[in-house]
Amino acid sequence: MNNYFIILASGQSKRFNSNKLKQYIIYKNKPLFEHSIKKALESKLFKKIILVVNNKKQINKKFSKNVVIIKGGKERSDSSLIGLKYIKKFKPSNVLIHDAARPNFSLQLLKNLVKSLKKNKAVIPTVNTKDSIKYKVKKQLFNLNRDHSFSTQTPQAFRFNDLYNLSIDQKAKIQDEATLFIENNLKVKFIKGENSNNKITYKEDINTNKTFIGIGFDIHRLTKGKKLYLGGLKIPFHSGLKGHSDGDVIIHSIIDALLGAMRKKDIGTLFPDNKKKFKNIRSPKMLKPVIQIMDKNEFYINNVDINLICEQPKVSKYRDKIIKSLSKLLNIDSSLINLKGKTVEKLGLIGKEKAVACEVIVSIIKYD
Numbered sequence: 001m002n003n004y005f006i007i008l009a010s011g012q013s014k015r016f017n018s019n020k021l022k023q024y025i026i027y028k029n030k031p032l033f034e035h036s037i038k039k040a041l042e043s044k045l046f047k048k049i050i051l052v053v054n055n056k057k058q059i060n061k062k063f064s065k066n067v068v069i070i071k072g073g074k075e076r077s078d079s080s081l082i083g084l085k086y087i088k089k090f091k092p093s094n095v096l097i098h099d100a101a102r103p104n105f106s107l108q109l110l111k112n113l114v115k116s117l118k119k120n121k122a123v124i125p126t127v128n129t130k131d132s133i134k135y136k137v138k139k140q141l142f143n144l145n146r147d148h149s150f151s152t153q154t155p156q157a158f159r160f161n162d163l164y165n166l167s168i169d170q171k172a173k174i175q176d177e178a179t180l181f182i183e184n185n186l187k188v189k190f191i192k193g194e195n196s197n198n199k200i201t202y203k204e205d206i207n208t209n210k211t212f213i214g215i216g217f218d219i220h221r222l223t224k225g226k227k228l229y230l231g232g233l234k235i236p237f238h239s240g241l242k243g244h245s246d247g248d249v250i251i252h253s254i255i256d257a258l259l260g261a262m263r264k265k266d267i268g269t270l271f272p273d274n275k276k277k278f279k280n281i282r283s284p285k286m287l288k289p290v291i292q293i294m295d296k297n298e299f300y301i302n303n304v305d306i307n308l309i310c311e312q313p314k315v316s317k318y319r320d321k322i323i324k325s326l327s328k329l330l331n332i333d334s335s336l337i338n339l340k341g342k343t344v345e346k347l348g349l350i351g352k353e354k355a356v357a358c359e360v361i362v363s364i365i366k367y368d
Helices: 032-043 076-090 107-116 160-169 178-183 249-261 283-296 319-330
Strands: 003-009 048-053 067-071 094-099 122-128 133-137 140-144 150-152 156-159 189-192 208-224 228-230 233-235 239-241 300-309 337-342 355-367
Touching: 003 032, 003 076, 032 048, 032 107, 048 076, 067 076, 076 094, 076 160, 094 107, 094 160, 107 122, 107 156, 107 189, 122 178, 156 160, 160 178, 208 249, 228 239, 233 319, 249 283, 249 300, 249 319, 249 355, 283 319, 300 319, 319 337
Parallel strands: 003 048, 003 094, 048 067, 122 189, 300 337
Antiparallel strands: 094 156, 122 150, 122 156, 133 140, 208 239, 208 355, 228 233, 300 355
8 A cells, every 4th residue: 555645725715705715614524624634534545634824824733643744825726736846755656636625435445446557547526417508609609419518526646756747847837636647648547526526615615404402401410429420530639420421511411402402212221220341430431422423314403502500620720621522422523512610609509519400402414
């Protein structure tokens, strides 16, 4: 395996019409570019994954060692060449070039592209054109026969040396790497692409179908001699929360909110407190099957708003760490989570520092 994967994410998003570059917008729980990294890693087909961006400071997340982030150029072709020059020192056999604006390609497409490179120097996925296409010469319109036209997609796969030599010699701007082979009368292998592998160009391309809201609440007494867990994080404190499980009120409330948004009953249905196997279970283990239900039904978290209600411990001291923990457990970007600390002005059990409560509102979405 001597394959490399270059992701181009340094575009200016001029047609997206947003204050934020589209490659960094949140799409299905993650920044758009992260989907391509995730799938390339899952495929286990590549020695290194190169993310080419216009500003490295925009990337806050740390990835595995075989993911490298480099600065791109002004044009797409510039960024592609910068990526190729970077991996040249590793003496790659093959390289796949991909646009970060296409997050919905499948692992099977990656496998098909790499497999086709065994007998071909350039492999491009294509899909049939659905719309009627016309082209204009001066003031006259002509119809283009759909039977002889198709749309090309990325990732596009190449033997490294062939693509590198063509890229070094290129003089004009190109829309994709296949153009270099076609314009030099070199053979290109076309394979079946995927209609789901659409390119996100305009805001309308990521419109959602439906939004669902869920509310969760939980409260537990504080008891000495037990560890305190909040949001999956162990908090240094003289008491813990009494319960059948570890009493993590934040995760319990999130579970109930997610189940409510999906209309899947409540936490007690999945984890009855009269079952011995759930005695002292850690709450992250309870959250995992709920996330699996979401994935199976193609729901995505849009927002998690948390109110932690207690006198002690003070939330502000642990807010960032709890959000980071929840981000990992929920497999979403931390920007989708908000955590607020509330007191009850010394009223009731919470006011007497004998209990901790939490309420959560989540919104989840389904994409078209």
